[in-house]
Amino acid sequence: AFGLNDAAKQAGKLWFGTAVDIPGTGEAQDKFYFREFKSPHDFGEATPANIMKFDATEPEQNSFNFTGGDYFLDVAEQYGKQVRCHNLIWQSQLPNWVNNPATPWTNKTLSKVLVNHVTNLVEHFGDRCYSWDVVNEAFADSPAGDYQKNVWFNNIGPEYVPMAFAAAQKVIEKNGLKVKLYYNDYNIESPGAKTTAALNLVSELKGRGIQIDGVGLESHFIVGSTPSYHQQLQTKRAFVREGVEVVITELDVRATLPPSAAEQTQQVQDYYDSVKSCVDVAGCVGIVVWDFDDTYSWVPSTFAGQGYADLFFQPHGANHPLVKKAAYDGVLEAL
């Protein structure tokens, strides 16, 4: 049946996609879930939710494990999905050797680690990635727009961000790759200090001749406090004006459990507003949900007492049929 990805393409977008853990929720674990994931009508893109992160790909210093990432790409390609590779440099899901080094890091030693990680991953996965989220979540919510005081910032300073992009760019130029380089963050979907920081980062990188092609607006929203269509539209336009494309990279809309009837209705509107704000900006090239089934959503284990965030649910639990929520039709209508 005509689905989300079909509609996204008709709207002039590259795809509608989803984050997924493969292996983890592959065919063997839940054939009903996997059948929906495979659907080319709904999903033309797949983002690895975890398997390309630092702890998974460089568990010991300079010893790389690409098995999971390669398998993810094999599966995605088998079902005709493009992949937004995620992510290279972030403060979370780091291996112990980065967080608790035997000898304290210096600017010089940690810069080498950063460049080595970026270089090896961009080189290995190459053009199988539509794009890389080069730096993830560098800015804080409070004080909004300040750099997060993480291991990278504390040892290298703000220069760790351009350093990561420049290292990726070097591999791209050396190997003649097409992969696009993204900055990805949350709470940059509406105007504010954090959004301004991200806009300034784009113009700084461009000004210095460092490659940045896109900004990922994660869009992890809460029912009823989702930014308005106009706020989201305005923000996407602001990024596009800086000369980058944008993608809604991690859309979900969570509620306190159990959601009231009013909240269930509001969720449909929240999904609609967000997706529509991408449809109406030519430079917004795609929409990705952070998983599509409440059973496998990251929300309940991250935000206590919350859930109901995704487009489908399984009324009889894992490995039983999926049911579309009204939000699915809200998204379809927006596309």
Ligand code: XIL
């Ligand atoms: C989440 C995954 O979905 C979880 O399985 C994991 O335990 C934590 O990370 N922003 C991001 C994603 O950029 O990488 C995060 O993914 C969700 C928030």
